[in-house]
Amino acid sequence: MIAGITFAVLFAAGLLMVPTLPGIDKPGYDIVSHVNEHSDAMRVQALLVTFGSLALVVVLGFARDRLSGPESYVFTIGSALVLAETSIAMWITAGLALHPDQLGSATARTIADIVAMWGPILTAADIMVAVPILLAANAGRFPRWLGILAAVFAVQQLIETITIIGPPGSFISPGGAMNFYVGGPLFVVFFAALGVALSVQRPTAD
Secondary structure, three states: OHHHHHHHHHHHHHHHOOOOOOOOOOOHHHHHHHHHHHHHHHHHHHHHHHHHHHHHHHHHHHHHOOOOOHHHHHHHHHHHHHHHHHHHHHHHHHHHOOOHHHOOHHHHHHHHHHHHOHHHHHHHHHHHHHHHHHHHHHOOOOOHHHHHHHHHHHHHHHHHHHHHOOOOOOOOOOOOHHHHHHHHHHHHHHHHHHHHHHHHOOOOOO
16 A cells, blocks of 8 residues: 555656646757756656656555466566556656757657657556456455456556557647546556555455
8 A cells, every 4th residue: 555655646746747748749949948947857757757666566566466367467567568668758758858958859859759659558558457457356356446447447548549649739649638637647546546455455265
């Protein structure tokens, strides 16, 4: 429970302390201005998300202990992808902020486009994590309410894959409103709830 709450607080603080990068419909000089204005906060964001990832690992480790069979392997792969993709996204974003005064428009636009695909591609890893939790909840290893939340999260993430090909400037554009305002909060809520569920229900015997 402590790990889940710590993860949620750190991730939410990190993601909210910096406005999202200008959308894929914006020119490169808008990104340069954004990075110059928020460079210090972007590096702090990466620090908070890094610490939050350590807490998330604890939650994922305890959750994996409740799983068995093929779904446990799917969960393990999905967990590794969630952590790897999040780390890479923060790695690249924080790198933008190291020398903001030397950042060129074309370079900034290219790097921001790469970062914009983080949320759309992360959806597959989230589904790999959520579905095994749903199956385990149906088997009595987790509370039923967590199974319902896992189902909602999995369906939402499946729908959110449309952001991979979403048009620029739209609600479903890569790195846009659907990724940040819908998928992002649900991501934090699901993993925080998983930590809470692990502490309130003991596993049942198979």
